[in-house]
Amino acid sequence: MQTLTESMYYILLLLHKEKHGYQIMKEIDMMTEGRVKIGPGTMYSLLSRFEKENLIIKISSEDGKKVYLVTELGKAIINVDFMRLKSMVKDAEGIL
Secondary structure: OOOOOHHHHHHHHHOOOOEEHHHHHHHHHHHOOOOOOOOHHHHHHHHHHHHHOOOEEEEEEEOOEEEEEEOHHHHHHHHHHHHHHHHHHHHHHHHO
16 A cells, blocks of 8 residues: 555544544544544545455444444554654654
């Protein structure tokens, strides 16, 4: 998988705990103070893609809402991206 977009990163990050799509959208908005907004089309498209790529699993359906959780593969992917982002910040700190 290529480098994660911000939307991809935050979805996988928040799925370290069981959540459904609407919860994820709201929590991303709150966590980023509105800097990152994900619409329903993007959210459900990414959830579907992540499920097909075995990055997340659907663990239940509650009141018609599908609840997801990140897999070990998904955790590994986000960890690689996290380390990449940390390196970028370290590089910038040396210059800025």
